[in-house]
Amino acid sequence: MRTGRTDWVQFILNRFIWFIILGVFLFFAVRAKGFLTGLNMINILLHGSVLGLVTIGQAICLFSGNFDLSAEGTVSLVTVLAGWLMVPSGWWEGGGGWELHPFITIPLLLLVGAGAGWLNGFMITRLGMNNFIVTLAMQLVLRGIGLFICKGFNISDLPPLFRWLGNGRIGPVPVQIIFTGLAFVGFHLFLGHSSFGRQLYAVGGNKDAARASGFNPERTITTAYIISGVLAAIAGWMLLGRVGESVSAVLGTGLTLETVAAAVIGGVALKGGYGSIGNAFAGVVLLSVVDNGLNVMEVDPFWVNGIRGFIILVALLVEAQKFRYKPKVAQA
Amino acid sequence: METNVEAQRGVPVLLAQGISKVFPGVRALMDVDLEVHEGEIHGLVGKNGAGKSTLVRILMGLEQPDAGVIQLDGRRFRSISPSEALKAGVAYVPQHASMMDSLTVAENILAGAMPKGPLGLIDWNAVYKESTERLGRLGLHLDVHKPVEGLRVAEQTMLAIAKALFGKARLIILDEPTAPLPRADINRLFGFIRSLKDKGIAFIYISHHLEEVFEICDRVTVLRDGRVVATRNATDLNMALLTQLVAGENVREYERKSTAQEVSKVLEVIALTRRGHYEDINFTVGQGEVIGISGLHGCGAEALGAALFGLEGRGVGEVLINGRPYTARNPHEALEQGLAYLPQDRYRFGLVGFRPVRENVTYSILARLLGLFNIVKVSEERRVVQEYLDGLGIVTPSQEQMVRFLSGGNQQKVVFAKLAVTRPSVLILHEPTFGIDVRSKLDIFRIIDELSTQGVAIVIISTEVRELISVCDRILVMYQGRITEEFEKGHPRTTPENILRAMEGGNNHANR
Numbered sequence: 110m111r112t113g114r115t116d117w118v119q120f121i122l123n124r125f126i127w128f129i130i131l132g133v134f135l136f137f138a139v140r141a142k143g144f145l146t147g148l149n150m151i152n153i154l155l156h157g158s159v160l161g162l163v164t165i166g167q168a169i170c171l172f173s174g175n176f177d178l179s180a181e182g183t184v185s186l187v188t189v190l191a192g193w194l195m196v197p198s199g200w201w202e203g204g205g206g207w208e209l210h211p212f213i214t215i216p217l218l219l220l221v222g223a224g225a226g227w228l229n230g231f232m233i234t235r236l237g238m239n240n241f242i243v244t245l246a247m248q249l250v251l252r253g254i255g256l257f258i259c260k261g262f263n264i265s266d267l268p269p270l271f272r273w274l275g276n277g278r279i280g281p282v283p284v285q286i287i288f289t290g291l292a293f294v295g296f297h298l299f300l301g302h303s304s305f306g307r308q309l310y311a312v313g314g315n316k317d318a319a320r321a322s323g324f325n326p327e328r329t330i331t332t333a334y335i336i337s338g339v340l341a342a343i344a345g346w347m348l349l350g351r352v353g354e355s356v357s358a359v360l361g362t363g364l365t366l367e368t369v370a371a372a373v374i375g376g377v378a379l380k381g382g383y384g385s386i387g388n389a390f391a392g393v394v395l396l397s398v399v400d401n402g403l404n405v406m407e408v409d410p411f412w413v414n415g416i417r418g419f420i421i422l423v424a425l426l427v428e429a430q431k432f433r434y435k436p437k438v439a440q441a
Numbered sequence: 442m443e444t445n446v447e448a449q450r451g452v453p454v455l456l457a458q459g460i461s462k463v464f465p466g467v468r469a470l471m472d473v474d475l476e477v478h479e480g481e482i483h484g485l486v487g488k489n490g491a492g493k494s495t496l497v498r499i500l501m502g503l504e505q506p507d508a509g510v511i512q513l514d515g516r517r518f519r520s521i522s523p524s525e526a527l528k529a530g531v532a533y534v535p536q537h538a539s540m541m542d543s544l545t546v547a548e549n550i551l552a553g554a555m556p557k558g559p560l561g562l563i564d565w566n567a568v569y570k571e572s573t574e575r576l577g578r579l580g581l582h583l584d585v586h587k588p589v590e591g592l593r594v595a596e597q598t599m600l601a602i603a604k605a606l607f608g609k610a611r612l613i614i615l616d617e618p619t620a621p622l623p624r625a626d627i628n629r630l631f632g633f634i635r636s637l638k639d640k641g642i643a644f645i646y647i648s649h650h651l652e653e654v655f656e657i658c659d660r661v662t663v664l665r666d667g668r669v670v671a672t673r674n675a676t677d678l679n680m681a682l683l684t685q686l687v688a689g690e691n692v693r694e695y696e697r698k699s700t701a702q703e704v705s706k707v708l709e710v711i712a713l714t715r716r717g718h719y720e721d722i723n724f725t726v727g728q729g730e731v732i733g734i735s736g737l738h739g740c741g742a743e744a745l746g747a748a749l750f751g752l753e754g755r756g757v758g759e760v761l762i763n764g765r766p767y768t769a770r771n772p773h774e775a776l777e778q779g780l781a782y783l784p785q786d787r788y789r790f791g792l793v794g795f796r797p798v799r800e801n802v803t804y805s806i807l808a809r810l811l812g813l814f815n816i817v818k819v820s821e822e823r824r825v826v827q828e829y830l831d832g833l834g835i836v837t838p839s840q841e842q843m844v845r846f847l848s849g850g851n852q853q854k855v856v857f858a859k860l861a862v863t864r865p866s867v868l869i870l871h872e873p874t875f876g877i878d879v880r881s882k883l884d885i886f887r888i889i890d891e892l893s894t895q896g897v898a899i900v901i902i903s904t905e906v907r908e909l910i911s912v913c914d915r916i917l918v919m920y921q922g923r924i925t926e927e928f929e930k931g932h933p934r935t936t937p938e939n940i941l942r943a944m945e946g947g948n949n950h951a952n953r
Contacts, residue, residue, distance in 0.1 A: 304807055304815040311804060314793035321752065321782070321790045322804035322859070323773040383795045 125427045126375055126391040129420075130398065137402035144405045151283065157397035158289040159184075159351070160367055161390070162344040165296050166337030167368035168389035172300070173333040174313040174381025175233060175240040180341040180368065182251030183225050184361030187218045187345030189255035192264030192354075195271060205258075211271040218342045225251060226338025230331025248365065265354035274343075275350020285347050292340070297386035309333060314382025370417070371396050374424040395420070453478050453512070454530070454612045454643040455500070460509035462495055469495040470667045473509070477612060482634065482644040484658035484675065486651065486687055488878035492667040493647055497614055500645075501533050502526035514611065530611035536620055538601030540589050546600060547572035547585035550607065579603050580636050595626035599633050606642065613637075614645045619653060620875070623738035624904075624945070631657050649878060651683050652907070663687055688879045704728040707898035708762055708780075708867045710749075715756025718744040719922045722758070726867065726898040731889065733901045733909035736919035736944050743785070745919075746869050746902045750782035751775045752790075762866055776805050779866035783856055785875055791856040794845030798837050801844050802826045802858045829858040833888055850881025857888055868892060869900045874908060886912055904944075906937045918943040 121128070137144045163180050170177040193205040194214045209217075229247055232238045269276075277284040300306035311319040312326045319326050348360055375392030377384030399420060403413050455477040462470040470492045477483045487493050498504040500511070502523035511518045513529035521529070540549050547568050548555075556567035572585045581603055583596055592600065598618050605613055615634075619627045634644060634657065646658055654661055655675055662672045663686040671686050708726040713719070719741035726732050734742045748755040751771045760767040762779055769775035775782070784790035792801055803810060803822050810825075812818045826840055835854045837847055844855060853873070860868060873889070874882045889912060893899055903909055909916050916928040918940060926943040928935040 302816045302819070304811055304817060307800060307804070307807055307817065310796055311793050311800070314795045315789070317790050318793050319804070321750070321772050321784060323776045324804070325771075325773065378795075382793065 122427065122430060123376075126388070126395065126424070129423075130391065130395050133395065133398055133402065137398065137405070141402050141406040144402055149401065149405065151286070153394075153397045153401045154286045155283060155351075156401060157393045158283075158285040159344050159348045160364065160371065160397065161289040161393045162292060162340050162347065163364055164368040164371045164389050164393050165292055165386060166340035168372045168375075168377050168384065168386060169296070169300070169309065169333045170337050171369075171372055171377050171379060172309050172313045172381060172384060173330045174316065175244075175330060175333070176369065176379075177226075177229065177244050177334060177337045178241065178365050178369075179225060179229055179244040179247035179251060180337055180344075181361040181364035182248035182255075183222050183338055183341035184345040184348060184364060185359065186225075186251040186255040187221060187342045188349040188352075188360045189259045189264075190221060191218055191271065191346065191349055192267065193258050195268060196264050196266055198264070211268050214271065215346065218346055219339050222338040222340070222342025222345075223335050224338070225341075226334035226336070227331060229338070230327075230334040233334075234327035234330050263354050267349065267353065271346075272350035272353065275347040276353070277350075285351065288347070293386060293390050297390075300386055305329070305332065310382050312382075367396060370421050374421060376424075392424075452515075454514065455645075456512040457496075457500070458510050458512075460496065460499060460506045460511070462499065462504065462506050470499075470506070473664070473667070473669050474672075475662055475669070476672075477643045477645060479611075479641045479643055480638050481660065482638055482646055482658045484654040484661035485645055485647045485664065486649070486654060486661060486683070487664035488687060488880055491664040491687075491878075493664055495667075496664070497533065497616070497645070497647070500526065500531055500614065502531075527608070530609060531614065532602075532605030532608065532610035532612070533614045534598060534601045534605060534616065534618065536617045537594070538597050540597070540601065540604070542590040543588055545586055545588055546576075546583050546592070549589055549600065550575060550585070550604060575607060576603060579606060581633060593626055595622050595630045598630060602633070602637070606637070610642075612643045612645065614647070616647045617649065618646075619648070619650065624941070625737070627653075651680065651687070651879075654683065655680070684879055688883075704730075706761075706764075708900070709760065709764075711759040711761070713745075713756060713758030713760065715744070715748060715754065717922075718748070718756070719919070722924060724917060724924065726900060728896045728898060729893045730915075731893050731899040731901065731913050733903060733913035733916040734919060734924075735902075735904055735906060735909055735916060735940060737904075740919040740944070741922040742902045742919045743871065746782065746871050746900070747784075749775070749869060750780060752782075776863055776865070781805070781860040781863050781865035781868050783860055783868070783870040783873055785872040787853060787856050791859070792844045792852060795843055797841045798830070798835070798844055798847070798855055799823065799826045799840035801855055802829060802862060805859060805863045825862065826858075829862055833858050833861070834884055848881075850877045850884070853877050853881065853885065854888070857885070861888075861892060865897060867898045867900070869902065871902045872905070873901060873903070874905060882908075906940045906944075910935060910937065910940070916940060920944065920946045 143149060163184065166180055167177055191214055194207050194209045194217065195211065197206065197208050225247065229240075229244055232243045233240045273284060274288065275285055279287060300309065308319065308324050308329045311322065311324060312329045316326045319329075345361065352360060371392035372384070372389045373379060373392065374395055375384070375388035375390065377388050377392075396417070399417060400413070403416065408416075453476050455475065457473065457475040460470055460473040460475075473492070473496060475483075475496070485493055485496070495504060499506050500521075502521045502525060505520040511521055513521070513526070513531065516529065518525065541552065544552075550572040551568055555563045556571060558564040558567075569585050576583055576585070581599055583592065583600065589597060589600065598615075602613055602615075618630060622630065638644065646654070648654060655678070658675045660672060660674055661678060661683070663670045663683070665687065704727050706725045707728050707730075710722055710724050713722040722745060724732070734745070736742045744753065747753045749760065751769045751774060767778055767780065769778050769780065772782070788794070793804075799822060803826060806825075807817065810818050810822050823840060829835075830837065830840070833854045835851050835858065837851065844852060847855065870889070873885055877885070886908075889899060889901075901909060901913060910930075914930050916935070917924050918926040918928070920943065925946070928940060
């Protein structure tokens with residue numbers, strides 16, 4: 110019983126972000142010399158791959174109705190820890206002297222990410238602490254641990270095997286782009302079709318109703334944080350591989366705001382239960398295109414943050430309209 | 442359109458003529474007339490979507506009519522702005538009045554015009570004195586030191602009315618004011634409204650609760666599909682006629698056909714006690730039996746329902762389902778052990794508004810629909826959902842429609858579908874007809890009937906005594922945490938009056 114024709118307002122509101130991306134892309138293509146080259150396209154994707162991984166985790170937490178501000182702490186701790194576990198140098202040079210094989214180190218790093226995520230979830234769901242503050246504090250704690258371990262030293266000379274994720278290529282395409290791309294597709298499908306995805310959206314959309322439906326919101330939220338933590342750990346692994354040395358626990362700084370921004374720009378609702386990984390992907394693409402385009406155009410860096418802020422505000426404006434807009438449905 | 446109205450005393454406060462309003466694709470109002478006089482309580486009834494809220498929004502200036510004239514306080518308007526409506530003395534009091542909840546009654550009354558002392562500081566003594574006096578003049582006695590959120594809901598409504606009157610309102614629109622109230626508070630609110638009516642204040646009284654219309658209203662206007670189908674004196678109407686006018690067809694009062702035979706016990710509750718909530722609760726429900734539990738707000742019936750479903754602790758005592766001990770500590774285990782629960786607050790506990798109908802229906806049976814890697818088998822899900830949409834008569838453009846865009850009655854049916862799909866042994870329904878229109882109510886009764894013929898043991902916790910009498914095999918009345926009386930279907934003692942008296946703790950001859 111629809112009013113007859115397609116609801117165009119709804120149609121456009123739901124895909125607004127892609128129209129903006131198209132507009133911005135065309136603008137740079139015309140105005141920025143060197144923007145529309147293969148190399149630069151790869152650059153855009155490279156820029157978005159670490160951000161993208163962390164944003165997937167952020168979006169999953171947001172779907173459950175919670176922020177994860179701790180992910181960049183995990184990224185930075187993991188970059189330090191990896192060096193500390195693998196390189197031969199002793200503590201006086203910021204190393205642990207363990208010389209572990211990457212195949213042992215990597216699972217340990219993922220475990221650290223999962224552990225941090227679990228701790229977030231535990232504090233929020235079992236101890237009833239506020240998600241915003243808990244994860245903000247965790248960010249500081251994790252980074253603090255990183256600083257304590259590396260004592261401010263930089264660690265280089267990482268095993269090539271370890272750096273493959275962030276530095277390797279398959280044919281002409283960097284591994285990290287392929288990996289993040291697969292992660293986006295995989296999580297988009299997984300959340301859309303799995304039991305966990307259902308529970309996640311139900312819990313974020315209405316926790317009380319989810320509980321009354323027989324779901325376990327505490328477990329769902331904790332799982333969301335664990336996934337986010339593991340993805341952040343992988344992002345740290347990727348980032349360290351790309352950069353080649355851990356820069357005394359400062360890698361990943363500023364990621365938190367970018368991930369929240371990317372998710373929101375794409376149309377993920379901060380109040381939970383609404384949005385998709387596809388939305389988050391759109392946000393990451395837009396942020397990456399804008400950053401890259403401004404860079405290629407050699408815009409004064411002092412302007413860049415202002416322009417990004419403006420884009421976030423426009424996205425939020427559209428978001429607000431989406432929740433206000435009601436399609437006409439015949440009353441029964 | 443029929444009119445059957447005696448000449449009224451007094452001047453019309455509101456005279457609306459020929460009001461029409463068209464929304465894209467919907468005719469919300471067609472040629473609606475409404476006349477409300479000084480000192481009149483005018484009922485406005487109709488199904489959801491009949492046009493009540495559009496009419497009210499037009500009177501408040503929130504919506505502009507496409508045609509018609511509004512005469513307020515002797516002035517004629519083609520359309521009216523919110524501030525003009527306010528100035529002309531129209532005030533709207535919603536079910537949950539919005540005030541500054543954490544501030545005191547006094548501050549709410551005098552907000553913006555607090556008496557000041559010599560230093561320009563607020564003179565609190567004067568504030569409390571003046572606000573008490575002002576309320577007193579309206580015959581309203583509230584503790585002005587209390588924060589508004591500490592008042593009873595009925596008191597908040599009365600305070601909101603009083604505030605409107607201090608703002609020189611002459612026509613007050615009350616929107617379902619009694620829905621959340623226990624009976625004693627309804628009486629108090631009605632007393633207050635009547636006293637204001639005697640002072641010449643006019644009311645438009647919107648309600649789904651048709652019995653109340655007879656209790657409080659002088660005249661009634663019935664809207665259906667955007668038209669006025671009748672404006673009558675309340676004394677010229679009876680329940681059956683009003684129901685028929687509202688529903689638009691000849692609806693007899695519902696009478697459940699099936700009755701339970703003496704069959705196996707499904708739910709047995711033995712000496713269940715949770716201090717401060719309920720004590721020594723004993724009852725059984727047989728296969729296909731429908732029992733009602735009724736009582737005033739706080740009598741323990743609501744707590745009992747929530748506790749049985751595992752939303753709250755259950756206390757000590759024993760519960761058996763189909764002879765086996767029932768041990769659920771949370772909704773998940775309750776559903777697993779065959780007990781499903783319809784919460785009164787369907788928005789909070791029943792539905793996830795931003796998710797599609799399809800997902801909402803299957804939340805509780807998701808485990809049954811999973812394939813490889815816990816992926817939901819959507820085609821099978823669609824088939825199951827469609828079966829229940831058809832079976833319960835749920836009207837939705839598609840299974841993918843977000844639940845929040847459905848009408849109240851259809852949302853309630855989605856919650857029913859969600860419960861029925863779990864194939865429970867025991868179904869506990871808490872105020873299943875709360876806030877839905879007459880037609881949907883009949884659908885709900887039909888659904889209850891059908892589930893009972895399938896052998897489900899049903900417990901209805903409700904204060905709608907008439908509905909319970911027509912649907913239930915037995916009605917238990919709770920008073921102060923205990924089951925104090927039991928009424929059998931068809932027994933001459935089973936009348937609304939007796940049950941209401943029992944709910945208020947009366948009936949000394951009670952021997953169960």
